[in-house]
Amino acid sequence: MRYFSRCLTMGFEGGLEATKQALKHHHFVILAEIDLASIIKTHLAVDFRPYLILSTCSLQLAQRAIEVEDEIGSVVLCDVVVQEHGDGRVEISAADPAETIGMINHVELIEIAKELRCQLREAIYDIDSSEECEQLTMRGHVLARAPVT
Numbered sequence: 001m002r003y004f005s006r007c008l009t010m011g012f013e014g015g016l017e018a019t020k021q022a023l024k025h026h027h028f029v030i031l032a033e034i035d036l037a038s039i040i041k042t043h044l045a046v047d048f049r050p051y052l053i054l055s056t057c058s059l060q061l062a063q064r065a066i067e068v069e070d071e072i073g074s075v076v077l078c079d080v081v082v083q084e085h086g087d088g089r090v091e092i093s094a095a096d097p098a099e100t101i102g103m104i105n106h107v108e109l110i111e112i113a114k115e116l117r118c119q120l121r122e123a124i125y126d127i128d129s130s131e132e133c134e135q136l137t138m139r140g141h142v143l144a145r146a147p148v149t
Contacts, residue, residue: 001095001096001099002095002096002098002099003093003094003095003096004093004094004096004120004121004124005091005092005093005124006091006092006093006124006125006127007089007090007091007092008089008090008091008092008127009088009089009090010090011084011090012050012082012084012090014090015082015084015090015092015127016052016082018127019054019080019082019092019124019127020054022123022124022126022127023054023056023080023123025123025126026058026119026120026122026123026126027058027059027060027119028056028057028058028078028119028120028123029056029057029058029059030054030055030056031055031056031057031077032053032054032055033052033053033054033055034052034053034054034055035051035052036048036051036052036053037049037050037051037052049083049084049085049086050082050083050084051081051082051083051084052081052082052083053079053080053081053082054079054080054081054082055077055078055079056077056078056079056080057076057077057078058076058078058116058119061076061112061115061116061119062076062077064108064112065101065109065112068106068108068109068112069104069106069109072101072104072109075100075101075104076097076101076116078094078095078097078116078120079094079095080092080093080094080120080124081093081094092124092127093124094120094124096117096120097113097116097117097120098110098113098114098116098117100113101113101116
């Protein structure tokens with residue numbers, strides 16, 4: 001599965017807020033926030049690093065997709081993960097929607113998926129960072145951003 005990923009050096013809360021702002025700027029609506037660390041703590045009594053899932057969607061593209069295929073609703077959502085790693089890095093990641101929606105063999109849906117891919121990639125790309133060298137990756141390959149001077 002392809003995904004978009006961006007590592008930040010800002011703290012978890014700052015990374016979460018920056019992610020929300022970038023999503024909003026790119027016309028994504030946050031439908032739910034799932035605090036997986038809290039859920040794991042509650043149900044498994046295990047401490048887990050900060051890990052939050054923002055369930056988002058582009059309402060315009062979702063509406064277009066549902067008009068084409070009314071069963072597509074669960075696939076047009078984009079889950080954006082904000083997580084903190086042990087070394088303090090905060091990573092923002094999301095699966096490439098063209099991989100999921102694009103699996104449906106329908107020309108209009110494939111075009112919508114490509115639009116959604118671009119919109120999501122740009123939102124993740126635009127997340128503010130205090131990191132000296134910013135990267136946007138897709139399956140481990142750097143797609144954009146050179147060192148900041």
